[in-house]
Amino acid sequence: MADYNTIRTAQGQATRSAEIDEGLRAYMSKVYSLMAIAMTVTAVFAWGISQLAVSPDGTLTALGAAIYTSPLRWVIMFAPLLVVFGFGAMLNRLSTSAATMIFYGFAALIGLSVSWIFMVYTSASVVQTFLITAIAFAGLSLYGYTTKRDLSGMRTFLMMGLIGLIVAMVVNIFLQSSAMQFAISIIGVLLFSALTAYDTQNIKNTYLAMANSNRDFLGKAAIMGALQLYLDFLNLFMFLLQFLGASRD
Numbered sequence: 001m002a003d004y005n006t007i008r009t010a011q012g013q014a015t016r017s018a019e020i021d022e023g024l025r026a027y028m029s030k031v032y033s034l035m036a037i038a039m040t041v042t043a044v045f046a047w048g049i050s051q052l053a054v055s056p057d058g059t060l061t062a063l064g065a066a067i068y069t070s071p072l073r074w075v076i077m078f079a080p081l082l083v084v085f086g087f088g089a090m091l092n093r094l095s096t097s098a099a100t101m102i103f104y105g106f107a108a109l110i111g112l113s114v115s116w117i118f119m120v121y122t123s124a125s126v127v128q129t130f131l132i133t134a135i136a137f138a139g140l141s142l143y144g145y146t147t148k149r150d151l152s153g154m155r156t157f158l159m160m161g162l163i164g165l166i167v168a169m170v171v172n173i174f175l176q177s178s179a180m181q182f183a184i185s186i187i188g189v190l191l192f193s194a195l196t197a198y199d200t201q202n203i204k205n206t207y208l209a210m211a212n213s214n215r216d217f218l219g220k221a222a223i224m225g226a227l228q229l230y231l232d233f234l235n236l237f238m239f240l241l242q243f244l245g246a247s248r249d
Contacts, residue, residue: 027207027222028145034100034226038107039233043130045111050118068116076113083109084231088224096219103223110234117238121245129244133237140193141229144200151198152205158198161191181242188239196232203228 053064066072083106091099117126144151165187172180203225210217 023211024204024207027218028204030222031203031225031229034103034223035230035233038104038226038230041104041107042111042114042234045108046115047118049112049115053115054119067112076109080106080110080113084227087227091220091224094220096216096223099220099223103227106227107230114234114238117241117245120248121241122248125244125246126241129241130237132244133233133240136193136240137196137233137236140196141200144197145204147197147201151201154194154198158191158195161187162195165191185239185242188235189243192232192236192239196229196236199225199228199232 049063049067053061053067055061060068067076087099087102087106094102165184168180168184168187172184206221206225207218210221213221
């Protein structure tokens with residue numbers, strides 16, 4: 001009887017493990033799908049706005065002047081940061097569908113704020129850098145998903161690094177130091193590479209810890225995970241672009 005009970009217990013554990021593995025794969029697939037759609041929205045809006053901002057003779061249109069040369073540019077620059085904080089604060093009060101739409105709206109706003117890259121860099125170098133970023137991101141995210149090493153100890157270091165990077169970027173808006181910008185770019189690439197692996201493992205662990213939670217909670221958690229990876233990808237791309245992008249000048 002003891003052997004029978006042992007077998008039944010082992011079978012139950014194996015079944016539960018298989019269910020968790022299947023659920024985790026579905027959850028991570030949803031996270032990456034949400035992120036991919038948001039990134040597509042950003043790319044489409046960035047390219048579309050850049051086309052509307054420049055007239056056929058190469059001068060800025062009224063829209064372009066408003067976005068890139070008027071005080072509105074500061075609003076466009078800092079609005080995504082405010083949206084991120086606001087989104088995180090009110091996520092629990094939103095439905096999953098509403099949270100998804102806000103996420104995509106945020107991605108469109110980001111597209112508006114980074115549309116200038118198509119006027120500063122050649123389209124070929126933007127596409128090339130995007131592909132390089134995608135390959136690097138895939139490798140880093142795969143490492144975060146599969147590694148047995150606990151990356152949670154990196155949290156404090158990464159958060160301090162992120163705060164320091166933001167402060168340095170704001171300061172350099174006024175200093176306009178090329179040496180400082182170069183250092184910021186290097187640190188940015190390293191920081192968001194590490195964050196990609198860390199966030200992927202954290203998203204995985206969140207599911208494993210909350211696998212029995214209701215569908216609504218897991219749906220919102222997937223959106224927040226997609227947002228984290230989206231920001232990692234976007235920032236990694238923008239910092240790499242400063243090294244790899246070919247100027248139109």
